[in-house]
Amino acid sequence: MIPVSPALLAGVGIVLLASCVGLALLTVVTKVHRARRAASRERQLAPVRMALMAVAAGEDPDGVQLEQLYAVPPRLRDELQTAVVALITKVRGAPVDDLVSILRHHEATNRAERRLTSRRVVPRARAARLLGLVGDTAYVPSLVRLLEDPSAEVRIVAARALGAVGDPRAAAAVLRSVRSSDQGRPRVPATVAADALIAMGLGAAAAVVEALEDRDPGVRNVAATVTSHSLLRPAAAQLRRLLGTDPDPVVRAGAARAIGRMGGPDDVPALLAATAASEAVGLRRTAAQALGELGHRGAVPGLVHLLGDGDRRLAEVSGQSLGRLGPPGLDALRTAAEGAGLAGRAAHTAVALHALRTGVEEAVR
């Protein structure tokens, strides 16, 4: 053991304590500053607060309140913009158009477009968010350029903004943005890109189907995920090919998950093949889960076989999937539960879980 002098320990303790106190003070000061700023905004906007509420609530049939908000003096412009942006994210329907018109009237969109090239990260990200909320396809090229931004935060905001605009012409760019950077990390996280693509709807189908063949596994995985959400039936053949032959097991698992959601009885053999002992652990478990989601009785023998697998998580997932196959799956589970060994125990647990779940559901009903 290395000897440590009491003086050094005391010094380290004092430094730690001082750091904690400093952090606590910083937190308090930041919170007070934010609260004061919000109160100040509230005070300044008080005269038009009711007009803003009326517009956001859709209670301005003759446009009188809207005119009052258009007439807000330039010195209150930024405060009004902050309040309007906050409300746009909370309501939907016709009031959103009126709130957007306030931003346009006060040239917030023009300012935002200029700020997209700001040297600071926060103004660029805020500008991208505002342009996304406005939902005007005219800003799509600017937002697509931002997918190449050096800041990860800005790229994420830009992808979300493109999803909010919902223009499918940006789909290919969003998919490309998932490709790994030089550091091996995706430039835009897969979940963010997938959400944006789903928001673009069926118009994004062609780009998504093409991306199933992309050289980057991250892009193929996102495309596979989106496919199941977008009801892209024409892409089912590519999904099956990904499940069977893609070199990346993560992509194959993504394809298995998608097939579980949108596939049919013909997909049972391919999913069962993906549960083979020679396959990657994650793929085997996902495929077993997908068989339950698919809900076809043809999967029963294969899933029963997996109850005795050495991977106990796989056995557990297989038991749950059998429970989702209705009477054929439940009968097989009950029969297996009478046996001994690993398979019997896994089946017994699955039967108990199923009974518990059904009991709870019935009790709730």
Add this chain to the structure above:
Amino acid sequence: MTAPDQIDIVVADDDEDIRSLVEFKLSQAGYRVRSFADGASALDALRERLPDLAVLDVMMPGLSGIDVLRVVRSEKGLAPLKVILLTARSRDSDVDDGFSTGANDYVIKPFSPRELVHRVSAVLGRTS
């Protein structure tokens, strides 16, 4: 049928914008509205005077909307209260949780204020 101005509604949401918006819209529709920024205050208000309906945000500091709903359904005096959950939690499992806890309706944010009024009317058994 009861006139709207005799119908009492409690609104609880920690987001001031949403609280103000819901209060404004329901007041414009003629309802009497009491609004609160957290679940505990809303629960106190429910016990003090039982309203006809409560619009509860799910994610609030302290007592969540689901917590309040659970108490409402377990207390004899509060159990008849009609409750609409207004929340950003939009997954199927969240909606299931809301209804299985005893919500009469579930509205997802961002929401349409006009639609909310229709939902309130429907839950109260009125034609809007």
